[in-house]
Amino acid sequence: MRPALLLVGATLLLSGCGAGGLVTKGDKDAGKKLFQQKCSGCHALAAAGASGTIGPNLDDSFAEARLEGYKESAIADIVAGQIRYPGQYATGSGLDRLQSNMPPNIVRGHEVDDVAAFVAANAGAQGFAETTAVTSLDGLTIFKAKCGSCHTIAAAGTTGTTGPNLDQLRPSFAAAKKQVTNGGSVMPAFKGVLTNAQIVSVAKYVSSHQRK
Ligand code: HEC
Ligand code: HEC
Incomplete structure (x- = not known):
């Protein structure tokens, strides 16, 4: 796992709460399909059978939050915040650079809640151990x-x-x-x-x- 991305994760966990409205409901089955269509190219997430490597492995990103006792609703809010306001970082081929930034608003409206609810219900649920x-x-x-x-x-x-x-x-x-x-x-x-x-x-x- 790349330390630079872990830092990104840590910042998000601290600052993510409530960014752009709380996730109150969400259809996890619809969220799974949306994730597979729109997110799996860049992210690994075991529950979606996704193995993208451009962005962080979302099981790793949230395993620690879960261990620390973050509620599913808090994780959903972090994911929704990331979808609405992804950071923009230096890209390029250096080891400390991202290959690409995450574009904002890949999904909109209630689809944000669906994807967030699905990711929150599953990411990191298997702990650090099984992901690698x-x-x-x-x-x-x-x-x-x-x-x-x-x-x-x-x-x-x-x-x-x-x-x-x-x-x-x-x-x-x-x-x-x-x-x-x-x-x-x-x-x-x-x-x-x-x-x-x-x-x-x-x-x-x-x-x-x-x-x-
Ligand atoms: C074009 C590639 C790309 C796509 C598509 C993409 N992401 Fe990302 N994502 C990234 C990158 C790169 C980062 C790390 C930089 C950042 O936080 O913005 C990231 C970060 C994240 C994070 C924060 C994880 C952490 O450890 O900081 C979450 C959560 C996330 N993405 C969820 C999603 C969801 C949900 C979707 C689909 C709606 C999605 N992403 C689609 C590239 C992508
Ligand atoms: C999710 C983060 C995490 C992972 C992964 C992790 N550790 Fe730890 N480790 C901690 C924390 C936090 C503590 C101190 C508090 C506690 O015991 O939970 C600790 C404590 C320790 C200690 C000190 C025990 C003592 O005598 O005080 C050792 C040794 C250690 N870890 C070794 C390892 C080894 C080896 C691995 C890999 C097989 C590992 N850790 C994986 C978080 C982690």
């Missing part, structure tokens, strides 16, 4: 795929700030293994998502990586 399956046994690879969006380890090139900076925390192997297996108050549990061998491998990595 990882099969590697290499601790660094697993860390980058599953942990880096929330945790910073300089040597892994990750900059997440939702969880503690693991360069500073330097957890023991036992603490890391326990945390990854069971999760925490915010952090998801990885038992059943990663195999035991993968949990051991990523716990070894976070407890023993060389500081940059």
Whole structure:
């Protein structure tokens, strides 16, 4: 996942409430069809079978909001706000650039409510875990795929700030293994998502990586 887009997401989550009127109702079935027609070219969303990559993966965008206890209605308002007032950012071929901006008002009127209700009912409902399956046994690879969006380890090139900076925390192997297996108050549990061998491998990595 690209950190730049996560930041975009974070800003939206903070500023999205109520942008352009609250979503009160919406036909989720109609919303699903609209999503597949108008949004799936740019966004991944498991519930719509969509795998576009120009915009952020919407399961990833909202998994964290859900974990943090955002109500479905709040997520619907954020989605509706994004449809009406998408940001305009630098585009181009650089790593930190978007390939394209999201055009405003791709759907209008009650269709906004339909799409917003559908996305809110589904995006991120499967958590972070399933959206990017990882099969590697290499601790660094697993860390980058599953942990880096929330945790910073300089040597892994990750900059997440939702969880503690693991360069500073330097957890023991036992603490890391326990945390990854069971999760925490915010952090998801990885038992059943990663195999035991993968949990051991990523716990070894976070407890023993060389500081940059
Ligand atoms: C032409 C490509 C494109 C289309 C079509 C498109 N989007 Fe986007 N979307 C983007 C891009 C690029 C971003 C990231 C920049 C931004 O937030 O404006 C984005 C951001 C978002 C976000 C915020 C996610 C986050 O993590 O910040 C939501 C929600 C969203 N889009 C929903 C939709 C919905 C619903 C539709 C269909 C009505 C749609 N998009 C159609 C390109 C697109
Ligand atoms: C959704 C964000 C998120 C993801 C993904 C995530 N973490 Fe965390 N992590 C947190 C947060 C928040 C905390 C501290 C609060 C808590 O326990 O929930 C934490 C705490 C930790 C701790 C500290 C435990 C202690 O002893 O204090 C370790 C170690 C850790 N995570 C490792 C990992 C590893 C390894 C992964 C990937 C397999 C991972 N985390 C994935 C958010 C996340």
